[in-house]
Amino acid sequence: MKRRVLKIHPDDNLIVALDNLQMGETIELDGIYYPIKENIKAKHKFATLDFAEGDTLIQYGITVGKAINAITRGTAITTDNTRHSSQTYGEDSQAYEWKKPDVSKWQGASFQGIRRENGQVGTANYWLVVPLVFCQNRNVEQMKTALQDALGYSNETHYIDLARTLVNNYQAGSNGGLNSLANSISMPKSLVFPNVDGVKFLTHSAGCGGTREDALALCKLLAGYIHHPNVAGATVFSLGCQNAQMSLLKEELAKLEPNTKTPVLWFEQQAYGEERSMMDAAIKETFKGLTKANTYQREAVPLSALKIGVECGGSDGFSGLSANPLIGRVVDKAVALGGASILGEFPELCGVEQNMLDRCTRPELKSRFSGLMKAYEAHALAAGASFDMNPSPGNIRDGLITDAMKSAGAALKGGAAPVSDVLDYTEVVTQAGLNLLCTPGNDVESTTALAASGANLILFSTGLGTPTGNPIVPVLKISSNSTIAERMPDIIDFDAGSIVTGENTLDVLSNDLFELCLETVSGTYATKAKRLGQDDFIPWKRGVSL
Incomplete structure (x- = not known):
């Protein structure tokens, strides 16, 4: 039976609707029954208990918001009843231990x-x-x-041929060639x-x-x-x-x-x-x-030469359940094989800073990460903005109500490996392992920066669909839901939607996606962004963009 709701972490007081829920329904999860008090769209969250004004909302086991008025159990979390709130952080950290994934299948393997x-x-x-x-x-x-x-x-010959066909047929006195366009094929x-x-x-x-x-x-x-x-x-x-x-x-x-x-x-x-x-x-x-x-x-070169940048754009309420954790599993495999991964988008680490600090392998990395985060926020405030303004209208429409809620899911694409280095914008990766790179949350500005810092492959999750690519680095697009993969097949390279429905597991799909990564870096698979000629490049003007 298809899952209809999901509680991500045992400490959560929010539940994610995986399907549209109707007012009057009663939803059972882990032996607890929740009366649904209003229509709740898929990807959105509802309250598991009655919140008073000022109460803390928990998802992924961390603070993702505060109630700005009373919220009744079984009603939706919206911008009308919730504001952004995140946990404080400090450089004093808990001991961190990483259990490496099993990569025996790829030991000694190579790519072209x-x-x-x-x-x-x-x-x-x-x-x-x-x-x-x-x-x-x-x-x-x-x-x-x-x-x-x-x-x-x-790669634009189709449109050139289309325009020429229209002009030629128009000049010949026909209807502009509209009836014959389907038969027009551009030869490479x-x-x-x-x-x-x-x-x-x-x-x-x-x-x-x-x-x-x-x-x-x-x-x-x-x-x-x-x-x-x-x-x-x-x-x-x-x-x-x-x-x-x-x-x-x-x-x-x-x-x-x-x-x-x-x-x-x-x-x-x-x-x-x-x-x-x-x-x-x-x-x-x-x-x-x-x-x-x-x-x-x-x-043939060893897999330790992989440097994978991770990015999300057009995120939805499923991104943190499927595509982002899937990408995290894949980059953990690359790191376990001696490669590097790069996690940017500092505005989308708001609320998970302490987790990143706990994972830093050296004290100076903790200081640098903390300093860059605080300096970035100060830049934003000076420009009349703040991290809580990061979620876009599309994010909010599809269930990401606060920046902390968005960040909690977005950070999962960085995997669970220890942080081996912290880099400022334009600095180039020199260390294997997970690198934190100060970039904005803007999709293209961030992918532009990932490439400049040495990523030789970028994994990009999307829930709403975005064509973003890069001029020199292959960008694999991973959809958080199957609907967008089916609607935009010319943009999506890999569908993670079956994780949401429970038809597939992270373990199975992470192996499949890792194999697709190897095909891509070997030049045997051309990403959809490359086929479209999607060569996006935008330098970041610091302090202006989130």
Whole structure:
């Protein structure tokens, strides 16, 4: 029989509706009967007892809110009767012991990765084209227009063919070709450089006009992308007078790679004069660089080379029950095999800080995590915001009423491994194990940061459906419920919905998802985001975004 409700932790005084519950029903769970006093939508929570104003609401065994008025047993938890509240935290911690998952199945296993001269291991092979300032976006787009189709990387031929069919049929006097569109099929072009997965063209709105801190952060971010093991080389455009100078980017690259191995081509428009002469040179030199990038081939590398970033976006009331804990199981396997995992989204660790502190392996990590969390919250307050404003309208509509409620489920995607390092925004992972990375909760800003810090695979949970991808790192999308997986099959890579219904277990599905991860990093499975050409890239302006 399908489960209709779930109590996550024995100490909880909230129960999750797994199905729509109707007023007048009586729901039994573990021998206790709960009269349902109003219609409660699936994914939302209801009270297990009568709350008075100021009473604490518990889910996942921790504080997730306070009652702002009386809440009757069997009624829904909403923004009208509940406000955000979270537990306090301190650096004094309880002893933490981690039971590693059984990974004997994968001991000695490998994946097909790409070894770089600097010792890093990539899961893809890209050439990168980046602007140091927004006024070079046009030149980046011009190069994209020139190269993508010519090299066989364009994935937008269907829409081009669709538009051409409409125009041709309209000019021929027909109805615009609407009746024949279903038969229009775009044939993929052969790749000029089959060992190069693509040329990725980044654009952004930064580099000048902001603060010097913003310019430095941008250069650190771009340095992380150029240094990334999935990047064979890069072409950099500069105007010449902006805050984000080429010299600044070169300094940050040198910090990451003192004996630089990654080829970088530099083009400054004010030094060239005429745009066409610069663009001609840039296209020719980039083409030459691609011939070298094409010499890289995949080879067997140990699973300890995995660096998995985790992210959630478009979360719903099931995300913390299925997709997030599933991802947590998978990254724990990677860590147990000697790899690294990266958990960001600091606003979505609100309320679980003490758990993270308990898991820190060194005192200085506790101090750093605590300091970064408090500094982030201070930045947000200075901008007129706070962590409790993090849940989006979609989150709230689908059962995540408070930030602490959202955080309690979101943190599960980091698994249970001890924290081996704590990193600030743009810092690159150097330690195996779980790394905490200070990023905002915004999906794209956070995935952008995960890639810059060295993630060579990103696992992304979603309950409402989001197409987010990354230009250089494969992003696997895991749905929290089967409805969204069926409705948006071109976006979802893996369905975790059967965990909610009880048809499957975390253990079984985590093995399946781990195998899909290995196929992805070996290049035998193309993520849905890659197939859609979803190359999202947004630098974080600190203090502005949650």
